Amino acid sequence: MENLEVSSPLIAISPLVLSSKIKQNFFGLTLSDLENILQGMGKEKFRAQQLFKWVYEKRTFDFSQMSNLAKNFRDELPLFIDLSLPKVIKHLKSVDGTQKFLFDVGDGESVESVLIPSDDRLTLCISSEVGCNMACKFCFTAKQKLKKRLTAADIVGQFLQVSLLLNPDQRISNIVFMGMGEPLDNPDEVFKAIEILHSDWGMNVSRKKITVSTSGLVPEMWRVAHAKVRLAVSLNGYNDEVRSQVMPINKKYPLKDLLAACREYYKETKEKITFEYVLLQGITDSIEAARALHKLTRSIPCKINIIPFNEHPDSGFHRPSDETVKAFQQELTFLGSQVLLRKTMGRDIFAACGQLNATYKKKN
Numbered sequence: 327m328e329n330l331e332v333s334s335p336l337i338a339i340s341p342l343v344l345s346s347k348i349k350q351n352f353f354g355l356t357l358s359d360l361e362n363i364l365q366g367m368g369k370e371k372f373r374a375q376q377l378f379k380w381v382y383e384k385r386t387f388d389f390s391q392m393s394n395l396a397k398n399f400r401d402e403l404p405l406f407i408d409l410s411l412p413k414v415i416k417h418l419k420s421v422d423g424t425q426k427f428l429f430d431v432g433d434g435e436s437v438e439s440v441l442i443p444s445d446d447r448l449t450l451c452i453s454s455e456v457g458c459n460m461a462c463k464f465c466f467t468a469k470q471k472l473k474k475r476l477t478a479a480d481i482v483g484q485f486l487q488v489s490l491l492l493n494p495d496q497r498i499s500n501i502v503f504m505g506m507g508e509p510l511d512n513p514d515e516v517f518k519a520i521e522i523l524h525s526d527w528g529m530n531v532s533r534k535k536i537t538v539s540t541s542g543l544v545p546e547m548w549r550v551a552h553a554k555v556r557l558a559v560s561l562n563g564y565n566d567e568v569r570s571q572v573m574p575i576n577k578k579y580p581l582k583d584l585l586a587a588c589r590e591y592y593k594e595t596k597e598k599i600t601f602e603y604v605l606l607q608g609i610t611d612s613i614e615a616a617r618a619l620h621k622l623t624r625s626i627p628c629k630i631n632i633i634p635f636n637e638h639p640d641s642g643f644h645r646p647s648d649e650t651v652k653a654f655q656q657e658l659t660f661l662g663s664q665v666l667l668r669k670t671m672g673r674d675i676f677a678a679c680g681q682l683n684a685t686y687k688k689k690n
């Protein structure tokens with residue numbers, strides 16, 4: 327057979343067209359990411375600081391409005407960088423002041439953020455994943471298996487969108503990664519988002535006001551200390567048997583390993599750890615449980631947040647009576663633990679994490 331050599335015609339593709347194919351979302355860019363993009367465009371590195379200033383300080387989300395940049399630079403930027411934020415598809419306000427936001431994060435998926443006011447702070451609870459694979463038995467989000475890990479842009483976008491909806495005299499003071507998903511199951515994007523949130527070129531939120539909460543993914547916990555942000559651990563069990571029953575991750579990383587990682591965090595940061603402890607009727611709420619919990623945590627500088635279970639359909643768990651909750655709290659306090667009773671907020675707006683998302687999906 328004749329060997330036919332077919333030479334394909336050379337098509338000249340402009341570098342701008344090529345680069346636009348890998349357009350990146352601005353809200354997922356760190357300073358060095360943006361500098362690299364600018365260098366690729368043949369621009370000076372210092373332009374990155376100028377762009378961050380326009381977006382994060384002056385809240386300008388349109389390159390054409392950035393008046394101190396040359397016109398041709400402003401025209402080129404949208405070919406490389408996308409300035410779109412996740413869209414708010416639902417916004418609910420509770421009678422107690424709590425607000426819930428549902429965000430479209432693409433691929434037909436959505437996540438929730440919750441804004442929680444208290445006397446001295448305004449806390450935003452952020453999601454890191456759509457669904458979750460950790461399978462905690464009491465958790466509503468766990469029913470929606472992991473569908474998507476969010477990008478840093480999706481995470482920063484939640485913070486920025488909520489900030490834009492606040493009254494001029496309001497400011498989010500604290501950020502907690504306690505929404506949908508296990509943040510340490512998506513560590514690269516979560517810690518990139520944290521860098522953008524705390525850096526002075528970014529959103530400038532103090533590291534001490536950012537908390538990462540984990541179900542106990544021990545191998546990734548060092549990253550919380552490394553980022554110098556606060557650590558919260560969802561404990562929910564006073565021994566391995568009970569914890570493994572409600573949190574299957576405990577079978578892989580039992581209490582001995584989890585508490586060793588907590589000690590390591592304290593050694594590195596000298597910051598107290600917050601242990602979260604959900605009170606489940608007949609499972610984690612007895613006086614003996616309170617005593618065992620104190621014994622387990624007393625050698626670690628910490629505070630314990632006790633959270634009476636927030637009932638949701640088909641969970642199979644119940645909320646203990648107010649008397650049981652009080653007795654549990656009193657026992658821990660009597661033994662010398664620093665305890666805080668977390669109030670259930672936003673009961674009228676699908677308080678359980680992931681509930682608003684599930685309800686929205688059922689309807690649409």
Ligand code: SF4
Nearest residue numbers: 458460462465468507
């Ligand atoms: S409690 Fe957190 S880690 Fe556990 S399943 Fe729910 S979202 Fe995941």
